[in-house]
Amino acid sequence: MFSLLKNNLFQQVKKQSTLKSFTRMSSSQIAPLDSSKLRIELNKNPKTKLPNDQLIFGQSFTDHMLTIEWNESTGWSNPEIKPYGNLSLDPSCCVFHYSFELFEGLKAYKDSKNQIRMFRVDKNMERMNKSATRICLPSFDTEELTKCIGELLKIDKDFIPEGRGYSLYLRPTMIGTTAGLGVGTPDKALLYVIASPVGPYYKTGFKAVKLEATDYATRAWPGGVGDKKLGANYAPCIKPQLEAASRGYQQNLWLFGPEKNVTEVGTMNFFVVFKDSKTGLKELVTAPLDGTILEGVTRDSILSLARERLNKDEWIISERYCTITEIVSKSKTGELLEAFGSGTAAVVSPIKAIGYDGEDIDVPLLPGEQSGPLTKQIANWIAELQYGDVESDWSRIVA
Numbered sequence: 001m002f003s004l005l006k007n008n009l010f011q012q013v014k015k016q017s018t019l020k021s022f023t024r025m026s027s028s029q030i031a032p033l034d035s036s037k038l039r040i041e042l043n044k045n046p047k048t049k050l051p052n053d054q055l056i057f058g059q060s061f062t063d064h065m066l067t068i069e070w071n072e073s074t075g076w077s078n079p080e081i082k083p084y085g086n087l088s089l090d091p092s093c094c095v096f097h098y099s100f101e102l103f104e105g106l107k108a109y110k111d112s113k114n115q116i117r118m119f120r121v122d123k124n125m126e127r128m129n130k131s132a133t134r135i136c137l138p139s140f141d142t143e144e145l146t147k148c149i150g151e152l153l154k155i156d157k158d159f160i161p162e163g164r165g166y167s168l169y170l171r172p173t174m175i176g177t178t179a180g181l182g183v184g185t186p187d188k189a190l191l192y193v194i195a196s197p198v199g200p201y202y203k204t205g206f207k208a209v210k211l212e213a214t215d216y217a218t219r220a221w222p223g224g225v226g227d228k229k230l231g232a233n234y235a236p237c238i239k240p241q242l243e244a245a246s247r248g249y250q251q252n253l254w255l256f257g258p259e260k261n262v263t264e265v266g267t268m269n270f271f272v273v274f275k276d277s278k279t280g281l282k283e284l285v286t287a288p289l290d291g292t293i294l295e296g297v298t299r300d301s302i303l304s305l306a307r308e309r310l311n312k313d314e315w316i317i318s319e320r321y322c323t324i325t326e327i328v329s330k331s332k333t334g335e336l337l338e339a340f341g342s343g344t345a346a347v348v349s350p351i352k353a354i355g356y357d358g359e360d361i362d363v364p365l366l367p368g369e370q371s372g373p374l375t376k377q378i379a380n381w382i383a384e385l386q387y388g389d390v391e392s393d394w395s396r397i398v399a
């Protein structure tokens with residue numbers, strides 16, 4: 001303990017002196033992330049590409065990866081695109097001990113003209129910088145990283161599978177690589193991007209899931225980091241998921257606080273649709289961004305589309321708290337219409353039941369189908385934009 005404390009103090013002193021030297025150094029010596037400095041080393045042993053029906057989410061990767069090192073005193077090094085392969089890191093690196101790790105998830109699509117499109121990449125880049133800042137890792141010029149990712153996409157273009165439901169999942173990641181066990185600000189980092197060809201999350205259209213409302217474990221809390229995409233948020237969620245699975249539920253519906261507010265589902269945002277039996281008005285509800293909710297790009301897309309396209313005389317779009325007891329009571333009065341999760345991997349994931357307090361709350365589905373009508377509508381709206389069937393400024397074409 002004492003040595004750790006001493007170490008901390010030492011780190012602080014060291015930090016102060018580096019801060020001083022930082023201000024002394026002219027900013028031109030600290031290099032910004034610069035896509036014009038990109039170096040490319042092509043893979044001499046290209047893989048054979050898997051047929052579409054053999055793609056499993058996040059199991060196979062393209063021939064190349066993008067890596068960019070960062071050092072506190074020199075800034076961002078030249079970005080490199082090189083053969084996909086192992087990293088070599090000192091086992092004392094801070095990523096392995098104190099979870100200096102953050103990630104993003106976004107997709108690139110091939111459109112009908114064989115062009116590559118990234119969906120709302122600006123939102124992911126912005127969120128990546130927010131996550132980095134929260135754990136004292138460096139931020140970067142988002143446009144420059146986007147350009148480097150574009151180059152990776154061009155080089156691995158043949159890995160982007162074609163067809164509705166198919167895409168290339170991109171995983172930008174940043175880790176602290178400072179060697180040594182002192183707990184402090186990392187002075188070295190590695191940003192890298194790997195890419196995995198993926199198919200539709202559910203092979204045969206939608207597959208509605210059963211959730212277990214979870215109140216004995218908490219995914220995120222006020223003042224915590226649940227709104228950042230940090231690796232540290234995910235490992236602790238697997239055990240509750242296994243417990244739910246042992247009782248026949250695929251995912252956790254994370255509740256929070258004595259009120260039992262519904263927050264998120266598994267690693268997706270949560271949406272529910274109600275219908276007021278007196279006024280006939282329908283309401284699309286999701287939790288407000290109060291710091292405990294991951295700011296999903298899909299969540300944001302759904303809210304924008306719903307506000308823009310749903311009939312205002314029939315619909316209310318709400319970012320508000322909703323408790324599990326509200327869902328129970330609205331289910332009893334027939335006012336619960338639909339529920340679904342949202343996220344990049346599945347886009348929308350319909351929910352057919354929620355286990356709570358020893359009973360299942362059934363969520364209606366379209367007759368003979370695996371989702372409700374709004375869930376289906378939203379999935380189509382988003383797919384049209386992702387594949388460029390409908391043009392929008394949410395697509396960034398890689399040229």
Ligand SMILES: *Cc1c(COP(=O)(O)O)cnc(C)c1O
Pocket residue numbers: 105229264266267268269294295296297298299342343344345
């Ligand atoms: C990534 C993630 C989401 C979904 O975010 P998208 O940007 O829509 O992919 C939602 N909740 C959690 C906890 C997440 O990690």
